[in-house]
Amino acid sequence: MCKNHGVAYVKPGEVEVREIDYPKLALGDRKCHHGVILKIVSTNICGSDQHMVRGRTTAPEGLILGHEITGVVIEAGRDVEFIKEGDLVSVPFNIACGRCRNCKEGKTGICLNVNPARPGAAYGYVDMGGWVGGQSEYVMVPYADFNLLKFPDKDQAMEKIRDLTLLSDxxxxxxxxxxxxxxxxxxxxxxxxxxxxxxxxxxxxxxxxxxxxxxxxxxxxxxxxxxxxxxxxxxxxxxxxxxxxxxxxxxxxxxxxxxxxxxxxxxxxxxxxxxxxxxxxxxxxxxxxxxxxxxxxxxxxxxxxxxxxxxxxxxxxxxxxxxxxxxxxxxxxxGQCPVMKYHRQLMQAILYDKVQIAKAVNVQIISLKESVQGYKDFDRGAAKKFVIDPHGMIPN
Known part of the structure; x- marks a missing residue:
């Protein structure tokens, strides 16, 4: 079984990289046939993560952080029809079922079925449904056919991954x-x-x-x-x-x-x-x-x-x-941005060189081990967007 490591919130002002469970295609005790497991290509540190790390929320100790995720599908559930193993995909930070009234109206940031506490869910975030975060090596994504944005050309996408990683949030x-x-x-x-x-x-x-x-x-x-x-x-x-x-x-x-x-x-x-x-x-x-x-x-x-x-x-x-x-x-x-309302169009703007978004936000690639220092630098106001590359897959 592959090992997995993720960035965990420890206490106000402190995060650490821990060994965590390898993800399963499961929701509690039941199979998640509509989900996939991703090998993370890039996962970004967000200002929203910093609110938790500063102790400004009720986030519990041990929460695995990370809601900005891009990855390669390495396992797909039985009911996943259109996303295939090997696909390189962007994951909206909103988790959405695609079936409820709000999802059908395009309000995927306030899905009614993925968080028992209130409308709306996200990976690795306090009060957002308990979903495991993606600042890790591997993560499970539910409702894959609905949620995931597949990049049409994998090689082209990897050349522009510094820009495309920003589509998740x-x-x-x-x-x-x-x-x-x-x-x-x-x-x-x-x-x-x-x-x-x-x-x-x-x-x-x-x-x-x-x-x-x-x-x-x-x-x-x-x-x-x-x-x-x-x-x-x-x-x-x-x-x-x-x-x-x-x-x-x-x-x-x-x-x-x-x-x-x-x-x-x-x-x-x-x-x-x-x-x-x-x-x-x-x-x-x-x-x-x-x-x-x-x-x-x-x-x-x-x-x-x-x-x-x-x-x-x-x-x-x-x-x-x-x-x-x-x-x-x-x-x-x-309210939360309904990412799926925009991400395909913005992907096209990136792929056809209409916007240089990675340059605008000053993307800096770091390793999973370096994420601890990344949080400290970001908290001090660094004019950078820290992008974690857990497997060393992003080309120089």
Whole structure:
């Protein structure tokens, strides 16, 4: 039997690589005839993983992390018809049955059948159904025919694997944020956050035809990364009010669309840059978005945050200026990205060289052993997207 190793959450601030069970085509005590086992080609560290590792969720000790997965099928269940052994596939981070009302409506991020606690499930994530994560050597994927995106040419896909690995989450998530904010040709857009999702969102805004993409962050290296592919940038440590900073770029203190790629661990701006203020980004987005504009919110907000600044925030209750958003008739769109809504189209954009997404988010390949240090570097704000290569399969 093949051995398997995975990245486990140990305690706040600590992960380790452990030997774990080799996956089986099983769901508890019953066979999972609709599933496959993958040999992992690439699996990425995500900012959402960092929330757990920082101790900002109720994640249990020993949870195997990882929801951004690309791999080769090495075993397929009896009922899998269209995915074959040897196929190289992208795995949406959303686990979806393909049978429930929400799946049939394309809302695969809130499938009704894969998590007994609430709608929606993901690999290796707290309160998301107990599915084993994919920052490992091998993983089981259920409902394979529905969930998996097969790359049409395996050799071509391996040449572009640094880009294609991002289809499992951050590229569709950033794109979803831009789409739900109404980004289109000629738009002026503000993207809050220059982490990997924010950078993917900014690249998506360019792909959608935005005229100006402004990215705000507090880490100079991340702002430099955004500037490297044509974004305007705002250093949020500066005391210049955000509307005034935007006016210095586009002449008016507002934008057509805003996207929150930060989430619940947001900090204040200017003089409050060292203070956690979880509603900062949402309130700033309402302030700077024009009347009638839209705000996309792919940034993560949680219902349980033991490390929050007050009792309300621990339950996900934030001091949001909803009256301002209402007065301006702003639209808001929240929740997980339904990856399958976008991943095939974005795959085509990658394969036909319409976007250089790995370059935009600064992909760095690391080994499974190096993932522990990768988490530490990412937590310090490295302007990189760490991609784990467990088997040494990614070409230099």
């Amino acid at each position: 951050i590229f569709p998530t950033g794109y979803h944020g831009a789409v739900t904010a109404g980004v289109g040709p000629g738009s002026i857009v503000y993207v809050a956050g220059a982490g990997p999702v924010g950078l993917a969102c900014a690249a998506s805004c360019h792909l959608l035809g935005a005229a100006v993409v402004i990215v705000g962050d507090m880490i100079p290296e991340r702002l430099a990364q955004a500037k490297s592919f044509g974004c305007e940038t705002i250093d949020l440590r500066n005391k210049t009010p955000l509307p005034d900073a935007i006016a210095e770029i586009v002449g008016v203190p507002e934008v057509d669309c805003a996207v929150d790629c930060v989430g619940f661990e947001a900090k204040g701006h200017g003089g409050n840059a060292d203070k956690e203020m979880p509603a900062t980004v949402l309130n700033a987005a309402m302030e700077i978005t024009r009347a009638g504009g839209s705000i996309g919110i792919p940034g993560l907000y949680v219902t349980g945050d033991p490390g929050a600044i007050d009792e309300a925030a621990k339950k996900g209750s934030l001091s949001i200026r909803l009256g301002l958003g209402w007065a301006k008739s702003c639209s808001f769109h929240t």
